[in-house]
Amino acid sequence: MSETPVMEWTVKDTEVWLRKEGFDDTVIQILCHQNQLNGKCLLVLNEHDFATEPLNKLTLKDRKCLYISCKSLxxxxxxxxxxxxxxxxxSVGLYAPQPHFSKNECSEYSESERVSPPVSEDGRIHxxxxxxxxxxxSFCxxxxxxWITAFVMVIVHDRVPDMKKYPPLPDIFLDNVPHIPWAFDMCEVTGTFLFTIWLIVLLFHKHRFILMRRFFALSGTxxxxxxxxxxxxxxxxxxxxxxxxxxNYTTQSSSVFGDLATKLSQAYVIWRGAGMSIQGVRTCGDYMFSGHTVALTMLNFFITEYTPRHIYYLHTLSWMMNMFGIFFILAAHEHYSIDVFVAFYISSRLFLYYHTLSNNQALMQRDSTRTKVWFPLFSYFESSVDGIVPNExxxxxxxxxxxxxxxxxxLNILKDLHICLTAKSSEPSTSNCVVDSVRDNKIKQS
Known part of the structure; x- marks a missing residue:
């Protein structure tokens, strides 16, 4: 019987399976002898069936055990x-909540089964x-x-403590590793290389727009x-x-707007250079936590997540560059060790939490209101994704x-619009023509 597909099980095969699962003659008598239960019936049993005859005639123990066995099958x-x-x-699936029961008359099985069914064996969707x-x-x-980050970097630079009055804080790594002048530039070169790899992944990935919005949403947050x-x-x-x-922002007018304009111009310089020293950007005070570590870690996690598992050498290279980039940051004495550690922890945890929720939407379905309040971006961006994004x-x-x-x-839309606008017709009909042409092109694209 083990080689026979469940769909082809006879009543006798079902009886053998029930005995193997540990059910006694009473259960087999009701299910197989009286109701002729076969393999097809086992696959379509649902919560409603367990609450009605003949299954409700079974003892509570037998019903629970049968429910678990059917669920596994x-x-x-x-x-x-x-x-x-x-x-x-x-109305048929075992894993979906049943609307047959009211709030006060809910099935004893449906409450624990509020999960979204995967559409394939590995949880991926087609x-x-x-x-x-x-x-x-997400790009906006x-x-x-x-922009906000660049402006805040200008503010914190002006609030940096006096180096003579406040010397560097004790740090285990910085106190024992000598300063390497070129290390910070190497960190940014490493990040640029990882970013190039990520652009190549985006270029060839079939679901590039989903990857882009996830990358922008997580990085921005x-x-x-x-x-x-x-x-x-x-x-x-x-x-x-x-x-x-x-x-020193003092000007002749010494106005608030003049200082604000100067700070905005400085923020633009930082934003244009992406905060990178190899682009001529030098700032102080933006230590907790390391933005370079965030960029390296995010790029590493996205590259390893959205490339095939068998390209292990790429994943190894990505992790090595992430770790070496962090080492270069510390070797350059541009950040404290705690800055780097907190940056790596926050970036990695946020990435893992986000993808865990997006890959298992059932974790948020039972409390969707709270999810929308605490994770508004996630609720909006991942509303139409219910499974693992395949690496295609x-x-x-x-x-x-x-x-x-x-x-x-x-181009067809523009041509249709041009024809509609130049046609010698009344204004209402021209408007209808424009709407129809746009709708037809959308239908063709879909």
């Missing part, structure tokens, strides 16, 4: 249920909407956050948190080699064809 045969379309039917609008909004979000931490507490300069003095890639020819199709569709 159905999970082992999800591909069969998917082919039959049963996972999309909440269709993922690109949702380019969400990717654009990270742009705004980087971490850097926004960094604005708070480096603003509320000013640490002393970690290295005596750093020349950190507050900038496009060939260069497919990318070119997609680009040509995109530009062709846009």
């Amino acid at each position: 159905q999970r082992d045969n999800q591909n069969v249920l998917l082919d039959l379309g049963l996972l999309e039917m909440p 269709r993922l909407p690109a949702e380019k609008t969400k990717a654009f909004l 979000y990270v742009v705004v956050v980087t 971490v850097f926004l948190l960094r604005c708070v931490t480096m603003l509320i507490t000013s640490l002393s300069v970690p290295g005596a080699h750093l020349q950190c003095t507050p900038r 890639y496009e060939t260069p020819s497919e990318i070119v064809c997609n680009l040509l199709g995109f530009f062709k569709s846009k």
